[in-house]
Amino acid sequence: MALDLTTDIKVTWCPGCPNSQILVAFRQAVEEFVSAGTMELHNIVAGAGVGCHGKISDYLEINSFNSLHGRIVPSLTGIKLANSKLNVVGFSGDGDSFSEGFNHITHAARSNSDISIFLHNNQVFALTTGQATATSPKGFKGGTMPEGSINEPINPALIMLTMGATFIARTFASDIKKTKEIMKEAMLHKGFAFVEIIQPCITFFDTREYYKERVYWLDDKHKKGNLDSAFKVARMNTADKVPCGIIYQTTKPTFEELI
């Protein structure tokens, strides 16, 4: 029997929004896990913050915790702490975890909380109609910064590496298959798994062409267990090429095991 993970709620993302591709990738990941017997559906919890990304929990017939803006990460840690059998994933956004909730995601990475965070990085506050987030490029012009953002953007993967996350990956939403595979790797990882999903906002910051030209996939030559190599790759984000794939992976005792 095919798994139906849809709900009756009408999808209200802009037609053509890469968020839909992320939704498809996640549903496929879950379907594959469940049909392979790797996971039971009732043991998966999909949390979300607030922003365009956060609508995803309404579109998933899966246990969900749609938190406040910026606060999804500690709620997920609490869920995992309460029931270690649950596979806990959280969707978040660049505004949701790198502007407002920055302290939570960094501390969760530091403590290696056994949860997976899928960061919809569109480099803009889209649900509030286009303002600069912490990952918007310098000079980005939005309603609240008409002369352009004066700050350098945060590089999420680099921050996560610095804070001690044990799984760090980057993917491009339009590549549904690759995104699905990376989501699965993250969910199987024991410890804090961070996946940055490049998700161009087709309405307020259309970067589809920019990333199409620059995204490339890390091959076997990249040693994902080596911290120095990982730092090197993570730093390349601002250059001409944007590396995608699993940037770093290691094992450490988890927060939930140690508490």
Added chain:
Amino acid sequence: MTGSNTNSTTLIKTIAIGGAAGDGVREAGINFSELLTELGYKTFSSFDYPSLIRGGHNYSRISYSTDPVYADYHELDVLVAVNAESVRVHQHSLRAGARVFVEEAYLTELKDIDIEMISIPMKKIAEEIKAPQVARTSSAFGAYGYTLGIPLNQLKALADKVYANVGSEMNVALVEKGYQHMKKMKYPQDVCAIPTEHGIVGEVMDGNKAIAKGFLAAGLEAYVGYPMTPSTSTLAFLAKMAKKTGLKVVHPEDEIAVLNMALGMSYAGKRVAVGTANGGFALMQETFSLAGVSEIPIAILVSMRMGPATGVATHTSQGDLQFILHAGHGEFPRLVIAPGDVEECFECAADALNLAWKYQIPAVILSDKHLSESYKSVTLDTKSKGPDLGKRAVPVGTHYVRYKITDDGVSPLAFPGKANVVVKVTSYEHNEEGEAVESAEEVQAMQDKRFRKLNGLYQDFAWFPTVKTYGDEWSDVVIVFWGSTKGAILEAHKQLKTPAKLVQVLWMEPFDADRIKAELNGARVIVDVEANHTAQLAALIREKTSIEIHNKVLKYDAQPFTPTELANEINKFI
């Protein structure tokens, strides 16, 4: 519920132990209280300290009697001065014939003070037996025990019990040295210091520990907190027992994380409480509102200190009643209970956690520094409270929805991890499934559902102590109060010039308006007593009953009321 008549004339004695921060004054206060409690006395002790780690002036003050004592008195029968400043600070509060034990090293510099002092070489004694100086008050314990007339062997046995947690051998040696010092001086001993009939020997406990015990009695499985005076000791007490008991105790990055993490745990089925001070609770506002809309059960200890902002960080206040009543944006049902003494801390914490689960609401237990950190000899009836698990989902068959609209407003609870059940919670207004909605009908229906829970709580008024009365219940003079002022009021009652009925409000929300009206109607004089500037309980009573109270005794200097001072203030109105 009716409390006991407090109009007793039993002799109450008061001891203060003063010194600098780092001198072990707080511990000494607990030790002296435990000694007196072991002897069969009832004690109440408070600890006054500035917000610093070394230096400053700290003191513990213990009042004790053969009958229960509800507050410590300002007037001293005994002073133990670990430093010179203690004598200077407390010299004017000494009763005639008070015994003043002073560290020998400071006698010369206190020559200008004309009071009789008992020299005790606490520093030297500690040096002699190579004990750390922080333990030096133990020799004063011995000296004090000598003056009470306790035989040395009995005192040593008691000290062995009192100091069991911190290594009794060294402390008992210090106690003996202090005792012998007094004996050598041939200082006179009291003849009959020990009450002849003890009854049950209680335990010396502060409000914060009693709150932790209340949560535990109601089936606490997890506790989350971020340190902030005066709530920290609940977190520390529970953290200490975590490893042995399997209790999950977490101290995350900030208060916002505290409440969000706790809601995650509760969503996944754990009975969880959080603790913070008023300032930390201010940070939790948005998440408090999330608890309201998502109907995730949570018990929250909020212990007040003097605000605004960082305020007077280690001193008391009742300045946040109206803040708690209106906390969180939007409208949603909540429970706010304010206990007034250590026993009530236990009972109300258990009730808060249970009712949070029964109604799937946030439940606040509102304390303050004076209640959270003052010690009392108590005998808790820990078996009187057990867990109420609330309404659980009936398994299998039907499609589960988390927010089923029901007559009583309470939807059956299920947790993620259960086959064929999908549990969706959200910060958005939602339909029965837990999916965001905006339609007028659905928005209103869900608000109505949540507020129907209040009907159940109104029914519960009959089963919980929403209001308590004490004193002269027939009197048309009524004193109304809440929270930690209870102690000073029960003591002050002994000194009132006119008989008075004392009315304590415990349930602030929902508010038992009919009961309050019944207690206040017909009163010739009503006096409101609160430790705040704006008479917040009086405002609440006026809002809910239309009764306006004109006579107010308000204290907002960050110090708790003391009995004699309070009696003098109330006597002006009655």
